[in-house]
Amino acid sequence: MTVRVRFAPSPTGYPHIGNVRTVVFNWLFARQQHGAFVLRIEDTDQERFVRDALRVIEDSLQWLGLDWDEGPGKGGNCGPYVQSQRLQIYQQKAEELVSMGKAYRCNCSQERLDTIREAMRAEGKTPMYDGLCRDKPAGAVSKDESHVIRLKVPREGITTFHDVLRGDISIENALLDDQILLKSDGFPTYHLAVVVDDHMMQISHVMRGDDWIPSTPKRILIYQAFGWTPPIFIHVPLVLGADGKKLGKRHGATSVDEFRRAGYLPEALVNFLALLGWSPGEGEQQEIFSREELIARFDIAHINLAPAVFSYDKLDWMNGQYIRKMGEEELLERLIPYWQDAGLIETPVATETLPTLRILVPLVQERLTTLRDVVALTDFVFQEVAEPPVEALVGKAMTVEQSLEAILAVQRLLGGLVQFAPDSMEEPMRSLAKELGLKPGQLFGIVRNAVTGKAVSPPLFGSIQAVGRERTLKRLETAEHVLVAHIEATKAA
């Protein structure tokens, strides 16, 4: 069998990480089976349509490297792949069901529906349509008046479908509503459109969140009404937020685009998502998998059934792992947009800025959790730093006078260096510390505060080199003034 799977988002919002995890599963499966991964846009809800959602969906998939074989921008033999361009198909199919007696027209008003639902809820029953129009003679509701088309769900019996992971799942038909297939605006509902499209697009496997399980029997009935064979169903567990609820808009940064902006690498995100609800099993202890390894090893049988809580801790760790094993040139390329977005460097990058960036990359590589972390880590190189408070310039167990002496000595040392590079700084600085009767850490600490404006920074000598001789000396001078001012103020008091 040719494997054909699809991702069928609705352009009512941006793709969030829970859905994307399921997309990853589909994509891996398609690639492994040399099948097709189809992107289909389910824009049948006119009211909730979000203008740029389609673009963001495409961008997000592209950024993640989850390429589609058929769909918007790609074409294919089963198009169009946007449901709003397939309205005649759905209308025709709905009419077919009406003429076969499997569906009927209903002109009940919204108010009536609300009323009966409320009444049923009050009785403690599942709210559903009472079937008023179902029992009317054919033609009682005119084709020309405003109406919907509903499926005539059998009143008795049980509908069963097979799920690859859970086996057979059954529900009593009496519990199923006479679902609407075609809305009064001529658009299909999800249930009709998805069945028609999955069938016409020859989708072989439907892999999606298990929140769809309860509505699957409805769709089975539609397949049966048409006399079609349903696809193979694989319901995968949902991704939950830290609060244990289905991941959604209320969980903060959950859209793919936000992960990109936050500085996560697409390859790390894909790796992480693949392992959220799936594992290679068989005692495998590897955690970092290349895209090729994931494609080769993914298997449906090892998908876990319990929902998974999305936690940033492991993603952060994994992102760091990817950053650390990256080549320096590549990391540089990837970091540049973050420096630019923060306004620390020019766009495009000036030629004279590059050497500074090249100094910084190896210094930050093992200190980054996300790419964006580079901003806070290196901002002192690109912008002026605030005048440090005197406490920051006086090391532990040191006097202010000692600090001043040290700062002055460092000024002389760095000012006189022939090569302004870490290798030329380290030994003299260590000797200097010894001469001053200080531990290296004491000396380096106050110099760090003076030059970077931070108590915590990338390695000191590389940082000094990146700041440059002139600005380093200027910052040391500022530190000198702070110390002198403090000494004089103390004397005066």
Place this chain on the structure above:
RNA sequence: GCCCCCAUCGUCUAGUCUGGUUAGGACACAGGCCUUUCAAGCCUGGUACAUGGGUUCAAAUCCCGUUGGGGGCACCA
């Protein structure tokens, strides 16, 4: 309320199908080493089979109940 699904460390999970393990790994956490800060890296440690009944020589594993969690019940997808 009704229906459906699920249940191993705090989190992601291996092990469950085909009963016999000191219940393994990763993240996080704690301690240590390294060290110019912070990281990274290395070492060590604690923490889990929801619960009650079966079946069996033997149950995380098979069966039933309970509890807990999640999801679904639209002219939304």
